[in-house]
Amino acid sequence: MGSGIFALGTGAMTAARAMLDTTAHNISNVNTPGYSRQQVELATEDGLFTGAGFFGRGVRLTTISRATNEILVKETNMNTAAASADATRLNKLEQLEDVLPLGQSGLGYAATQFLNSFVDVSNQPLDMSARQVALAKAQEWVSRVRTADQQLTQLQSGVVSDLTLNVEQVNNLTRNIAEINQSIATFKGSGHTPNDLLDRRDKMINDLNKLVQVNTVEADDGSLSVFMGGGQLLVLSNAAQTLSVVRDPSNNALGRVALQTPNASNPSAPNNRILDSDQITGGAIQGLLQFQDVDLAATRSDLEAFVSDFAGAVDAQQALGETAPGVTGAAFFGGGPYSASTLAVSLTDPAGIAASAPPFSSSDNTNARNMLALRDQAIVTLNGLPPSTLTDAYSQMIGNLGVLVQNGRTASEISSTLEDNSRQMLSGETGVNLDEEASRLIQYQQSYQAAAKVLQVAQTVFDTLLSINR
């Protein structure tokens, strides 16, 4: 009997101590990202059968479990990927918005002012200073076009360098997931879950989803296989694939994500197989690719259309005029083909502005007036729209861009709210609540005290027994 109470008391103390330790572990990790609350699982020892019935044999520690919810984890990962894609795209879109400024700093205004300067040329066709102003206004427009072009080019190269960084992080994460898979598999036989390793792996999967959306499948040995949204395998058991960023063969400026595959003939230079964009369904990488392929491409195409249609119309009008009897006007902007990156004012001599229509007269202003009339002609054809005037076209361009940014903002707000909600639900289930831990602390402290009291009683009982012999 005496040994029974000692064993019971010791067991109770061990259990209370384990629970206090676990509570302390929870409190320690209250702020650790990805940490899941742990809990000591207890069970009653099977009773001891005697003639008088079953005697309870106290408490048994079965294992330490972690709070988790597979469905919420998956949902959070999915929402993280979407939110990260939208936020990355929005960040780039906001930079893109600066390419087409509003009002007087815009290149639409500069183009209008260039045409407006022909009022002074037509007022006094013989006055070289009015013509000089027209040339300066042309230069002003060109330099704004060139600035916009440089901004677009910089944004594009920013996309490629961001892609490279992100892909590098993906490779690190998948390598680490493969390693942690191996560690987890070795504990599979022990019957206990390596909670902190699992937390770390879940955290890595979530981090991976910020970069690229992935799905996971758990194998029997506890290892997690990781697939990209479109089904491309990234991690299988303890082996990870390597991604890289390559240039698009059809357009050298664009970046593409590729999968490295072994090169039998030259192992040090692996082959790169470009992954289809539909393989990448979420995460920052998807946001970057979407920005590059949709938003940046649309703005670039609008700018190029605007530049080439407007410069073309001016050059064509200039060619209809004459600068001397029988001499038609030389091109203002080089005569085309026009590109925002190479646009320049090729006309340097103010006398080269063909203000006169044939037959030539140096005081005739007919062609200068026709040049001015370009303001009202539908000369710019933006993608898929009927031709429109200069001002309408630029308004359309900034409107298009504004709508892109606005939509990007809305998408990002929605997806980040969804991410927040699922994160809140998941953390509600798995996170540490300090009030809860404080009350558990008191609860387990009292259990510990009670267990100690049992031992004290046992000792007293034993002492009483011994004192009979004195």
Add this chain to the structure above:
Amino acid sequence: MRLSTAYRYEQTITNLQQRQQDLSTAQIQLTSGKRVNAASDDPTAAARAERALASMARSDADLRAVQASRNAMSLAESGLGNAVDLLQTARETIVAAGNATYSQSEREALTAKLREIRKQLVSVANQPDGGGGYVFGGKGATTAPFTETAGVVNFNGTPGEVLAASTEQVNLTMNGEAIWMNITRDLGGGTTESFSVFTALDTAITDLEAGTNVSGTVTTGLARLDRALGQFQTARSQAGEMLNRLDGIESRLADSKLASQTEKSNAEDLDMVRAISEFQNKQTGYEAALQSYASIQKMSLFQYIS
């Protein structure tokens, strides 16, 4: 529902940052006075403001064309006024030369006066417009359009008018050939004669100096000068009419610019009263968030157990 302590703090920080950001956006709008600072703030309004701005710039440009035209037409109008005065004087001189009691030498004194008038008429006809062109230069002349060779005044410009760069048709020059050179007179019986104001004077001077048919010369000369006077008066009233029209165009341009300014302001400017009250709302919200954070962070079971 359970709440994770770390998440709660994280959420509080996110909310505080969000409110701070809202406050800063409201402040940017207040200080710039603009509701639309980027196209994405309101793409439609940004496009409207862009069109209105272009329309304002356009009104300014068109106004310069109107002013150039006004300048030229005022010069033309006063030039034609001078021409009319000169012709009146010439007319009186020719009438005086018809006086039968005048001797040939007295008439020659009068023809000298007529030569002087003719010289002045040429310089009025060649009046420059101040910008390298000529008011009566027609469709174009870089040198004086009326030149005298071997005692005959010719028009060297291109007939026609230079128009100003305006949506409404206004002139930068007048058709000098039509006004000064192509004067017709009905001689009766279906015949007409065509002459210039200069040849009319030239013929009168030559014939008066010859002194053969003085009264015939005077009659013909006066008839021709009257036709020329009529033509000048017509041209002068055309110029005056043009000046009137320019006034109308100018005020329409000013109206259109004002309308564009209003449109631009409506599209992108901030309703200050509303903005200030929204700013104050946001400020109050931020303060409330700060206060609730301060009081909530004190609430923990650990505060009560020791």
